Amino acid sequence: MKKFLIILGVVIIVVGGALIYLNYMNYWPFQGDKIAGVPDGEIKNINADTVDVKTDPQSLLLAASGTVDYNVKAESVNVYFDVFKRDKRVIHELITMTGSDGETDLNGHLLWAIPGFEVFKPTEIRAKIEHGGAISQDNYIIPKGIFGMEAASTAQTQPFDDGKIEKGKQYMLQTWLFNKEPMESNDQDFSKEALRDREQTAILYIVFK
Known part of the structure; x- marks a missing residue:
């Protein structure tokens, strides 16, 4: 017994x-109606760079791409593209968004991609947000001459960690840094002081409001 x-x-x-x-x-x-594998109020980074091109040949057609999963109570989910010349923002474009009049459950996926083969010469950004059976998607044609040709350049895809979502925080999807002098390859400081030290900075990001 x-x-x-x-x-x-x-x-x-x-x-x-x-x-x-x-x-x-x-x-x-x-x-x-929540996203499986993601705790309440959290964001999950699914970086497309980890996809095996042998099993996903379509990845060969994209210069960069990624997926973000999240379960959050918010008024809106927004994807923006910003370009800075030093610390002056010269472009601020809303790529796509979804939301409501008040705070509600916005549990879903963001899928984004930059078609082409050269990450430092992007011409278009595509983004799609899916939640609760609803889809919001759009594309943005990047104006010619936006990206600099400085000697030093670096790019990173979704350089953020899984964790609790902070409203108003910019979660970087893709970053481009350009400068005449060498830079740290993992430099992800986007404060006004850091922007001023670089010739040009471009960021694609998601923000929850």
């Missing part, structure tokens, strides 16, 4: 722990 109770206790602990984990990660049977 004692052995049976011990085994029963272990089973209850294991099953209880598994149910708590499934609920926390929004897996079945607790998923509902």
